Amino acid sequence: MRFSAxxxxxxxxxxxxxxxxxxxxxEPKSAYDAVIVGGGGHGxxxxxxxxxxxxxxxxxxxxxxxxxxxxxxRNTTIIRSNYLWEESEAIYEHSLKLWETLSSELNYNVMYSxxxxxxxAHTVHDVQVFKRHVHANRLAGIDNEWLTAQExxxxxxxxxxxxxxxxxxxxxxxxxxxxxxxxxxxxWGYARGASALGVxxxxxxxxxxxxxxxxxxxxxxxxxxxxxxxxxxxxxxxGHTSVVMAMAGVRMPLESxxxxxxxxxxxxxxxxxxxxxxxxxAYISQSDKGELVIGAGxxxxxxxxxxxxxxxxxxxxxxxxxxxxxxxxxxxxxxxGGIVDVTPDRSPIIGKTPVPGLFVNCGxxxxxxxxxxxxxxxxxATIAKGEPHPxxxxxxxxxxxxxxxIDEAAAAAxxx
Amino acid sequence: xxxxxCPYCEMERPEIEFRYAGEAHVARPLDPSSQSDAEWAGYxxxxxxxxxxxxxxxxxxxxxxxxxxVARDTISDxxxxxxxxxxxxxxxxxxxxxxxxx
Ligand SMILES: Cc1cc2nc3c(=O)[nH]c(=O)nc-3n(C[C@H](O)[C@H](O)[C@H](O)COP(=O)(O)OP(=O)(O)OC[C@H]3O[C@@H](n4cnc5c(N)ncnc54)[C@H](O)[C@@H]3O)c2cc1C
Ligand SMILES: [Zn+2]
Numbered sequence: 001m002r003f004s005a006x007x008x009x010x011x012x013x014x015x016x017x018x019x020x021x022x023x024x025x026x027e028p029k030s031a032y033d034a035v036i037v038g039g040g041g042h043g044x045x046x047x048x049x050x051x052x053x054x055x056x057x058x059x060x061x062x063x064x065x066x067x068x069x070x071x072x073x074r075n076t077t078i079i080r081s082n083y084l085w086e087e088s089e090a091i092y093e094h095s096l097k098l099w100e101t102l103s104s105e106l107n108y109n110v111m112y113s114x115x116x117x118x119x120x121a122h123t124v125h126d127v128q129v130f131k132r133h134v135h136a137n138r139l140a141g142i143d144n145e146w147l148t149a150q151e152x153x154x155x156x157x158x159x160x161x162x163x164x165x166x167x168x169x170x171x172x173x174x175x176x177x178x179x180x181x182x183x184x185x186x187x188w189g190y191a192r193g194a195s196a197l198g199v200x201x202x203x204x205x206x207x208x209x210x211x212x213x214x215x216x217x218x219x220x221x222x223x224x225x226x227x228x229x230x231x232x233x234x235x236x237x238x239g240h241t242s243v244v245m246a247m248a249g250v251r252m253p254l255e256s257x258x259x260x261x262x263x264x265x266x267x268x269x270x271x272x273x274x275x276x277x278x279x280x281x282a283y284i285s286q287s288d289k290g291e292l293v294i295g296a297g298x299x300x301x302x303x304x305x306x307x308x309x310x311x312x313x314x315x316x317x318x319x320x321x322x323x324x325x326x327x328x329x330x331x332x333x334x335x336x337g338g339i340v341d342v343t344p345d346r347s348p349i350i351g352k353t354p355v356p357g358l359f360v361n362c363g364x365x366x367x368x369x370x371x372x373x374x375x376x377x378x379x380x381a382t383i384a385k386g387e388p389h390p391x392x393x394x395x396x397x398x399x400x401x402x403x404x405x406i407d408e409a410a411a412a413a414x415x416x
Numbered sequence: 417x418x419x420x421x422c423p424y425c426e427m428e429r430p431e432i433e434f435r436y437a438g439e440a441h442v443a444r445p446l447d448p449s450s451q452s453d454a455e456w457a458g459y460x461x462x463x464x465x466x467x468x469x470x471x472x473x474x475x476x477x478x479x480x481x482x483x484x485x486v487a488r489d490t491i492s493d494x495x496x497x498x499x500x501x502x503x504x505x506x507x508x509x510x511x512x513x514x515x516x517x518x
Contacts, residue, residue, distance in 0.1 A: 242465035253461035300436040304467045401457040
């Protein structure tokens with residue numbers, strides 16, 4: 001079924017009782033040409049592009065819970081591409097371009113909204129770093145502009161630019177093409193598209209083991225629903241990547257941390273863009289439902305608990321109240337955590353592993369939602385061809401041995 | 417917020433007095449130049465990152481300023497024991513008895 005004005009009208013007349021399921025839920029087969037472990041946006045997108053661009057249709061996505069129930073459904077959905085290093089610019093800009101056409105590509109509204117992402121500078125160091133980003137991005141043809149504090153306030157009127165703040169706003173970097181998208185819709189849209197092309201999407205199917213043959217190559221995966229034979233496995237398990245890769249005996253340069261977000265009660269449109277501040281640790285936008293969506297920092301320690309410390313959220317809410325005094329009396333409705341997989345250089349890992357047939361896409365940490373499209377696209381090409389896609393190549397696992405790190409942590413100290 | 421017992425101060429103090437310092441018992445190779453690139457990468461970057469029992473270092477920055485070790489369950493975040501730097505890794509069997517959840 002394709003969505004159109006006509007189908008919506010027809011459904012409206014019948015009280016919206018006739019919408020069919022958007023993807024099939026088949027029983028797992030005993031063998032596939034390739035298996036994707038992890039039904040987040042990156043995994044579902046990978047399956048979609050494998051089927052759509054590489055003709056691999058006898059494949060499955062295995063998800064231990066429900067699709068999009070991991071970080072895809074827990075994130076603050078900030079999308080931007082103004083990273084510092086050329087390798088990062090290439091993959092994040094590739095992703096941003098795919099976001100621009102994703103809704104029509106999938107015939108599913110992912111509500112991509114390029115409302116502008118503004119990153120606040122509060123210290124001399126911030127100002128220098130952001131200006132360096134603006135120049136680097138300009139050379140790469142990526143939009144990013146420097147705003148004075150007054151210009152920042154003109155762009156986002158609720159912003160407090162009083163010099164009396166503990167960390168006054170000295171200026172901002174603005175990417176106008178940056179914005180947000182609807183997190184669930186991204187998972188559902190890719191799932192629907194992949195399913196229509198023949199991909200089996202299997203929920204409640206945790207992978208518990210990775211079997212290797214006498215040569216060491218992958219021969220299949222054990223799951224809670226039985227053994228599934230396959231020669232190609234793509235692990236896209238975000239915070240659980242270390243756990244899944246350990247099943248194949250591979251140690252990863254990853255640590256998993258809780259990262260929290262919270263939303264307020266819904267109110268009328270009051271906040272026009274996305275504002276991020278790394279220095280005071282606050283990220284905020286308003287969802288189309290009207291809730292303020294606020295992102296906090298990670299906890300100090302590794303954990304799989306999916307809840308973070310309250311003092312971390314308190315710190316963020318303090319910063320939000322300073323920057324946007326009009327929100328001081330807003331009530332917060334929900335607070336949750338996701339488990340993010342962080343690499344030493346804060347850049348992702350996409351590509352082959354020491355185990356033949358085993359591929360991995362991970363390390364997106366606190367900021368991979370924005371890359372869902374591009375990451376899935378280049379990872380699919382990597383699995384299909386058995387060799388890294390040119391945009392994925394610099395993000396190899398070997399970079400930690402060769403020393404060719406892509407140090408976005410030092411470059412930006414940016415979370416999302 | 418975790419309550420962490422510093423084995424030097426012998427007091428339970430709130431987490432914000434401490435700084436997390438990563439996986440414990442990762443020994444720096446005594447002769448780095450004899451290491452292969454892969455071995456050196458293993459020391460610098462590869463971590464066990466387990467779901468369950470984790471041995472980790474903490475630094476009592478706003479207290480005695482010493483480093484020590486903590487055994488914690490990364491599913492429940494419950495701290496099972498803390499011990500001084502240089503002391504051997506406690507036997508996991510003796511720790512689960514103290515009631516790590518799940
Ligand atoms: C609070 C928060 C805020 C964030 N804000 C932003 C933001 O504003 N912008 C941005 O770009 N990024 C943000 N991120 C990061 C972003 O959410 C992630 O990088 C991205 O969503 C990762 O997508 P994924 O598909 O790789 O992972 P996930 O959506 O987590 O999918 C991985 C899936 O693997 C499954 N899985 C794990 N183990 C197994 C197994 N053994 N068998 C089968 N399935 C398994 C999990 O259940 C999960 O569904 C944020 C993250 C959090 C937690
Ligand atoms: Zn102490």
